[in-house]
Amino acid sequence: MLKNLDKLLQDKNIRPTAMRLLALEYISSQQTAVSLSDLEAAFHRADRITLYRTLKTFEEKGLVHSIMDGTGSVKYALCEEGCECAPEDMHVHFFCNKCQETICLPKSRIPKIPLPDNFKQEEVSLVIKGTCGSCS
Template sequence: MLQKLDNILLEKEIKPTAMRLLVLDFLLSQQTAVSLSDLEAAFYRSDRITLYRTLKTFEEKGLVHSIMDGTGSVKYAICEEGCECAPEDMHVHFFCNKCQETICLPKSRIPKIPLPDNFKQEEINLVIKGTCGNCS
């Protein structure tokens, strides 16, 4: 398993450190997006700054994407294989009002939105809010 994690990081040109391997393993085991606070709870002896920098490195290298789900806390989820996390590859997210979980919906793509001339798209975020299947 450790070799698989190493390979995932190396494919994204991320140096595999002990903390990066632990965070990657944790993220891969999650069914929902996680916040920095979630990571802190899972790694309570780890430094918040180190965890934050790990997430930002993963995001910059296209290993995770960030989600603004309206809770005031940025959440992170592993990118699908082959996803470049570019706007044309972005998908919809679902936020459950009951359990407060954020779930990626990778089969529901955000459509390309035509913008006026001289407008430059920098990010897209589409979050559907409601009740998930587990809470229904």
């Protein structure tokens, strides 16, 4: 597993440090998006700044995307293979009001919204809130 993660980091031009490999292994093993606090809980001896920088590096290199789900805590999830996290690749996210988990819905794409002239799109987000299948 770590060999594949090492290659995944190298493919994104990210130097595969021990912490980056551990963080990527943790994120890839989760079924839902994770927050910085989730990473801190998983690696309680790791430095918060190192974990934050790891997430930001992953995001800048297109390995993960960030999700603002309205909880006040940014969540991160792995990007799909071939995704550039450009607006045309953006997908819907689901936030469960009961378990507080955020789940990517990659098959549900956010449509391109035509903007007036001189408007520049910088970010797109669509979060559906409700109750997930596990909590129903």
